[in-house]
Amino acid sequence: MRNHAQMVIELSHLYANLEHIKKNNSAEIIAMVKADAYGHGALIIVEAMLRFGIKHFGVATLAEAINLRQHFNLLPFEIFVFSETCLEEALLHKDYVQNKITPVIHSLVDLQYYLASSDLKSRPMVLKFNTGMNRLGIDYQDVSQVIEILKKLNRLNVFHLMSHFASSYYRLKEGDKSHIQMERFKQLIKNFQDAGISIEQTSIANSGAIEQSFGENCSHIRPGLMMYGPYSVVDSAKNWKLHNISRFEVKVLNKISVKRGTPVGYGGHIVPEDGEILLLPIGYGDGISTYIKGHKLFINSDFEFQVLGRVNMDLTMLFTAKNCKIKREEWIRIWDHEIGSLNQLADNLQTIPYALTCGLSARIPKNYVLE
Ligand SMILES: Cc1ncc(COP(=O)(O)O)c(C=O)c1O
Numbered sequence: 001m002r003n004h005a006q007m008v009i010e011l012s013h014l015y016a017n018l019e020h021i022k023k024n025n026s027a028e029i030i031a032m033v034k035a036d037a038y039g040h041g042a043l044i045i046v047e048a049m050l051r052f053g054i055k056h057f058g059v060a061t062l063a064e065a066i067n068l069r070q071h072f073n074l075l076p077f078e079i080f081v082f083s084e085t086c087l088e089e090a091l092l093h094k095d096y097v098q099n100k101i102t103p104v105i106h107s108l109v110d111l112q113y114y115l116a117s118s119d120l121k122s123r124p125m126v127l128k129f130n131t132g133m134n135r136l137g138i139d140y141q142d143v144s145q146v147i148e149i150l151k152k153l154n155r156l157n158v159f160h161l162m163s164h165f166a167s168s169y170y171r172l173k174e175g176d177k178s179h180i181q182m183e184r185f186k187q188l189i190k191n192f193q194d195a196g197i198s199i200e201q202t203s204i205a206n207s208g209a210i211e212q213s214f215g216e217n218c219s220h221i222r223p224g225l226m227m228y229g230p231y232s233v234v235d236s237a238k239n240w241k242l243h244n245i246s247r248f249e250v251k252v253l254n255k256i257s258v259k260r261g262t263p264v265g266y267g268g269h270i271v272p273e274d275g276e277i278l279l280l281p282i283g284y285g286d287g288i289s290t291y292i293k294g295h296k297l298f299i300n301s302d303f304e305f306q307v308l309g310r311v312n313m314d315l316t317m318l319f320t321a322k323n324c325k326i327k328r329e330e331w332i333r334i335w336d337h338e339i340g341s342l343n344q345l346a347d348n349l350q351t352i353p354y355a356l357t358c359g360l361s362a363r364i365p366k367n368y369v370l371e
Helices: 011-021 034-039 040-050 064-071 090-098 109-115 138-150 176-192 205-209 232-239 339-349 355-357
Strands: 005-010 028-032 057-063 078-084 101-105 126-131 157-162 199-205 247-252 256-257 275-280 296-299 305-308 314-320 330-337 365-369
Touching: 005 011, 005 330, 011 040, 011 314, 011 365, 034 057, 034 355, 040 064, 057 064, 057 305, 064 078, 064 090, 078 355, 109 232, 126 176, 138 176, 157 176, 176 199, 205 305, 205 365, 232 330, 247 365, 296 314, 296 330, 296 339
Parallel strands: 005 365, 028 057, 057 078, 078 101, 101 126, 126 157, 157 199
Antiparallel strands: 005 247, 247 330, 256 275, 275 314, 296 305, 305 314
């Protein structure tokens, strides 16, 4: 039993965030729940989302998809595998069929595997094109080749055509990278339609785009981060309305007064000024990166500390030169449900909110609250 550190997940905030997204969009939601629902625990989050009425989910790996299907076997919903599709492994094709999982085809090679597989025939064809991300996706310039292949096989229907924005977290400007990607995507849709190949569904928008009401003329949107609370677009802070669904809190293990010049911890890190140290019962064994050494962070959203010395496996020291009201055995919040709290922490630690919530290890218990 662990009672000095926990991630508390408020499902009411998740529902409010989903409601907000739904109210502002006519497109259907494909909820991105990869990496254990961005670190919040996929099974409970997906259960809550199913209750909310979400019917489409996105994960990164076939294993993540199988896990969800096996858990919620009886419920009707669709799961897309976005990156580690394993289509080169013919033996795994049956897993797609048996578990009613849909692979996202993101290369010409994978398209060949898909079309040659008698197992995968029954799974809908989902094609992802690279319109400028230059990571995964069939090159948009290869569209004629794809059309030719499909026409030869008389496959005149694409279930879902998608692409992915690379820079939608920047404020949109006419003619920028997102606009160029959008134009290429529209052209792709037209190319298929002109060739007599019908497309049932389309999607391109991730959180940054959805925040800016961009790419929503597709049948679907694919929010990830925003469902969990943080904003994507750098200057969204003032107008953001979504709460973080999680808070990460720990109980102070010890509080020590120190004099300037005192060596503390491994290697005897020298305390820069007279002050106080809070010893927290979390370290890299809990997913706290050693790279946060020396960074400043705000405890309970307002009290500034510096991460002192090296993060240990089980312990981290925070230093302040001020008189600190926080006491030994008090619960303190590393991040909380307040709007922007995860974004601010990520900025201070020079990382991104995704990495913070995904980063906590299995040693941190997750407690779910539904008020
Ligand atoms: C293909 C795809 N669509 C949508 C998303 C959701 O992105 P975000 O979490 O920025 O909303 C991701 C996440 O990386 C993704 O890989």
